Amino acid sequence: MVMGEPRREEYKIQSFDAATQQLLKTALKDPGAVDLEKVANVIVDHSLQDCVFSKEAGRMCYAIIQAESKQAGQSVFRRGLLNRLQQEYQAREQLRARSLQGWVCYVTFICNIFDYLRVNNMPMMALVNPVYDCLFRLAQPDSLSKEEEVDCLVLQLHRVGEQLEKMNGQRMDELFVLIRDGFLLPTGLSSLAQLLLLEIIEFRAAGWKTTPAAHKYYYSEVSD
Template identity: 35%
Template sequence: MAGRGAGRGRAAVSIASGSDASPTSGRGRGRGSVVSSPLLPRAPTTLSDVVSEIQKIRASESEPLPPILIHKCVSFTRGSGTNEQLVQTIFEAVYDNRERAEPLAILSSTLSSDGDNLIGKPFRNALLSHSQSQYNQRKELRLRSVEVWLCMISFLSYLFKYLKAGGQPIRALSGPLSVCFSDILSGDDISDDEIDCVCDLLRNVGSAIAQSSSEQDVQLIKLVRDKILASSTSNRARCLLLELLEFRAAGWTGKEEANRFYADTLGDMH
């Protein structure tokens, strides 16, 4: 998912609250006779196996996640791997390609569900703990790479969209997300790519943030308006922010005429 910076003195916000055997058949030694081979243990799933499946993910694919990916993730944590290793691998894959943020958030939500063939709460706890750690390092992440910083925000946004507890979004993710969005909207040395990313993500999760906290929603929209009026804001960024305001005014749904207008306007700016 490529979307359309870093905290500056914000108050801390908390996010974290054996081998299988399969029978095989041997060739018959005599006509009409079949001799069964001994049960052979399957090779344990390694981290390389998981990485190999994750790298096959394409954001443009509309199909559900391949069952083999889910199976290998579960098998890895039930073998020699840990939930923490799996979570770190998922984050690294997102940082390598922002377009993986949404499908890997869906994968993380699926693995966090309760079920015989899933991982459940232990994985969810590891996921939220690592998310908290990455959020706490947001300043360093942006200094390291603006793209990595945007990858982190994108992944947290889609986690907020898909990860549920009792059928509801994880409210602990709402505050950190709002801080990250505020960091960009109130920053001075902000690129158009960061504005583009924030606008794209807010179109996806803005409604959920508003439902989680009307105060955070009002504050973010105030920052959007301030950014539009700022002299340092480029015409392209201003157009993206105006489109976001109209999107929110329409109840976080796009209207075909407005979408066409802003698409044409942005196209004329290239």
């Protein structure tokens, strides 16, 4: 990092008002000086409203957790964060009914947290089933008819699918049965949704990697 260059976490803070920016900057530098439960709520609330932020918030949460453990050896922030994720998870159907964008943001956020947060270099077991449940919801027929939800499902599987499969391979098999059924029984599936589902089926079949031929085929199709 160049001297004087702001850290990546600080770029993401720009979308908040001045008081919240200050709260988050302090949480990153001196976590003991702020109410970390409030910080967790601020980050979750903003993630549910801002899909760009929800894709990157895991990095900020990880940085705050690291700073807190070095300073105080505690996990107030992580506990507050997981409590809020649990609350939103329990009310996920109401969230989806109220705001499709909020629901997509939530799934993006919880997958991002799962991707970044580690305990002894392992993904957090407590998040495995909630993340799976969210992905299963995205693979239901009424979700597959909405491009935003298909897009979210495929993006998150690209991001955390391989990790999830290592944690629980049986549930990944079950999820891909739903995805294949959705692809083969196209009731109201757009051509883009079909393409995305086929791409993720082939991506997993290739060991969670994109072959050069597949990359050329899918990404030329999407750009066309």
